[in-house]
Amino acid sequence: MxxxxxxxxxxxxxxxxxxxxxxxxxxxxxxxxxxxxxxxxxxxxxxxxxxxxxxxxxxxxxxxxxxxxxxxxxxxxxxxxxxxxxxxxxxxxxxxxxxxxFGTEGNPVRLAGITGTNGKTTCAYLLRSIFVQAGGAGMLGTIEYDTGDGLFPAVRTTPEAHFIHRWLRGLAEKGIPYAAMEVSSHSLALARVAHLQFMAAGFTNLTRDHLDFHETMEAYYQTKKGLFDLLDPDGAAVVNLEDPYGVRLSGELHRRKVITVGGKKPADLRPEGLAMDLSGICCTFKTPFGDVPVRSSLTGRFNLENLLVAVGTALATGVSTEHAAAGIAALTGVPGRMERVASGQPFTVLVDYAHTDDALKNLLQTVRELGPERIITVFGCGGDRDRTKRPLMGAVAARLSDILLLTSDNPRTENPEDIARDAEQGIKPELGSGKVYERILDRRAAVRKALEMARAGDVVVVAGKGHERVQLTGTTKREFHDPTVVRELLGEMGWA
Ligand SMILES: Nc1ncnc2c1ncn2[C@@H]1O[C@H](COP(=O)(O)OP(=O)(O)OP(=O)(O)O)[C@@H](O)[C@H]1O
Ligand SMILES: [Mg+2]
Structure with missing residues (x-):
């Protein structure tokens, strides 16, 4: 270049x-x-x-x-x-x-963007998987940056403008036809994406988050809406009607092609013949582009919405329904987002990076809807961070689990005992009859205990760290990756 x-x-x-x-x-x-x-x-x-x-x-x-x-x-x-x-x-x-x-005007690569409070990372992975079927893809997002021929750990969800344009130029020079990116509200507010032209832009949802930066929900919404001003004249907005802000957005995008997605009519994309359980989602998406058979390893109500948004966005970018179906089937999971760790054991293990009371509630409710025998949750609260959320997280985890193992999650410079005590203020009042609770501050030991307690049909949820690779204790960083630890422990238990 x-x-x-x-x-x-x-x-x-x-x-x-x-x-x-x-x-x-x-x-x-x-x-x-x-x-x-x-x-x-x-x-x-x-x-x-x-x-x-x-x-x-x-x-x-x-x-x-x-x-x-x-x-x-x-x-x-x-x-x-x-x-x-x-x-x-x-x-x-x-x-x-x-x-x-970097010469990126004129769309040298067909670019799709995803915005919303939750689900961006999942949608970006789905889009990449679909685009790979259709000839090749780059990706920018929270976990990693994909240059089409290499992967790099991400620094932030949406990088600075020079990085984005260099990445796009690189994709164009390599002849890679498609690209997917998570578009954070920060990047919209800070004009990092101001000179991009999107062939399709997807909206997942909007909930209270990042209000330290945007101050009001209205300002946050307006910032997110800015993505749709960056659509190519032939591009389309793909909007989730399951979210109230999505309903609002779909009514406000005048002079734009809008494709709506949701559970039922009048959504343009909607599932038919839905079967969803712990192993995944199976259905047909009815779409204006034709039917898309869906066989996905992702599961849960919100992943169904993510699938709808991602498929709508992929189809609007110009991908065929066949490539969409193949791309969905090819994606076995997203790092740290309800990531399943399967070594042949008769119970399900899910690793998720839910680390707020809201996210934890969402996650555990979603798992409950999938009909597990019991939910065994391992979680902890971060140190040197907001103390007020600890009892709230504890309460939610205790209320929505059958067995709860409280452990450490990046205690940093705080005493893990003190952090646990804060969480226990919320846990103790929720411990009704039949609930099992234990505090095991060593995270590996807590995960081991959960796996040992699990029986066929149970779900072990390891929450808080998701794709993170380290545990921060004191001022030291120790390698710790929940999915890897689970896999190792299952191996030690004889599952391979
Ligand atoms: N559509 C959704 N609605 C609600 N929760 C979701 C949705 N999709 C994923 N989640 C859950 O929310 C969390 C964040 O998901 P994900 O990483 O895909 O979102 P994101 O928009 O990229 O968030 P971030 O900006 O933090 O990277 C995870 O715990 C995941 O399990
Ligand atoms: Mg993300």
């Missing part, structure tokens, strides 16, 4: 208010992270939530940046030969410059 742009040409594409220094310079890259500046790059010194990017200009210049794009004027006198572009709408300008430099 070679980039060579004359700054004067680039300025035609970027909203700016003033330029200092020469404009006949050649730029060969762009970033907003001073640590990754290479010679010839533009350094975007953005106004951050905490830091001012201008503080990092000396470092960027030392690394060879010769053009600075910033929300305000330089803090110091400009060295000879350095250009400074003042862009009051700095993030939009940065995004526009990234799009121009």
């Amino acid at each position: 070679t980039i060579r742009w004359l700054l004067s040409d680039l300025l035609g594409r970027v909203p700016y208010s003033a330029v200092m220094g020469p404009t006949d310079v050649v730029v060969t890259g762009i970033t907003c992270d001073s640590r990754e500046v290479a010679k010839g790059d533009i350094f975007a010194a953005l106004k951050g939530l905490k830091a001012d990017g201008r503080d990092f200009v000396p470092e960027a210049l030392a690394k060879g940046a010769r053009v600075i794009l910033s929300h305000a004027e330089p803090l110091d006198a400009l060295p000879e030969g350095v250009s400074w572009v003042v862009c009051p709408r700095d993030r939009e300008a940065f995004s526009a410059a990234c799009s121009a430099l």
Whole structure:
């Protein structure tokens, strides 16, 4: 990927208010992270939530940046030969410059985006699986970034604009036809995705979350809605009518093609002949594009909604119903999202990263609906984090489980005993007749105990850490991956 742009040409594409220094310079890259500046790059010194990017200009210049794009004027006198572009709408300008430099206008890759409070990661995995059937895919999301020929651990759900556009350019150069990405509300608010054009955009749901950032539900909703302004003129919005905000959204997207999904009519995509149990979901999706036979290893009410949103989004991106069906069948699970660990044992083990009382409630209710004999839950509360949610989590876990094993979940610098005591305030009042409760602070020992107690037809739920790979105790990081630990313990018990 070679980039060579004359700054004067680039300025035609970027909203700016003033330029200092020469404009006949050649730029060969762009970033907003001073640590990754290479010679010839533009350094975007953005106004951050905490830091001012201008503080990092000396470092960027030392690394060879010769053009600075910033929300305000330089803090110091400009060295000879350095250009400074003042862009009051700095993030939009940065995004526009990234799009121009990486040449991503005109949809070189058919891009699908997913937004909503929950389900983005699951939908992105489903989309990737479907797109792979249809010829190849890239993916950006909470757990990993997929460049089509390599996987990288994700830093954040939706990365900065230069990363996204570099990734898209890379996919285009490799001839990869499709891409799926989770679009977080932060990325919409911070214009990281401002110059993308989506062939399809899916909406899962909206519940109270991230209000520290967005302040009100209305602001949060409006931010999410912004994704649908980024649709290609031929693109479609795919909206979940099972969520009240989805119903609202579907009525507000004027001049857009809208495909609705839900449990029943009038939803455009809906399941027929639904059979759902602990092993998965089986049904036919009736869609405007034709029937899609669904045989999925994902299960639970909300995964049915995720399947509907993902399939609607894939079909709207231009994939065939056959490829959609094959992609659904090929996805055996999503890391840490009701992830099933199966080694031939006669009970079900699910690992999920639900780590709030709400998520835990949702998860355990969903498991209950699938008709298990008993639910055996292993969970803990994080240390150095919101203490008030501990009794709430404890109460929900105790109320909705038959057997509850309280353990540690990243105690950090707190005493695990103290954390457990907070959770027990919520647990104790819920311990009615027949409920079994035990506190086993060593997480591996707690998981082992749960697996030993489980009988045929039971479900063991290991909640809280999901795809995480470490346990943080004190200031030390120890490798700990719930699915791996479960697999090891099942092996020790003779299941292979
Ligand atoms: N459609 C849904 N509705 C409610 N809960 C869901 C839904 N899909 C998944 N979940 C549950 O919510 C949690 C988050 O799911 P997932 O990771 O797919 O969502 P996300 O939107 O990517 O969230 P995040 O922004 O935290 O990455 C998990 O515990 C999962 O089991
Ligand atoms: Mg996610």
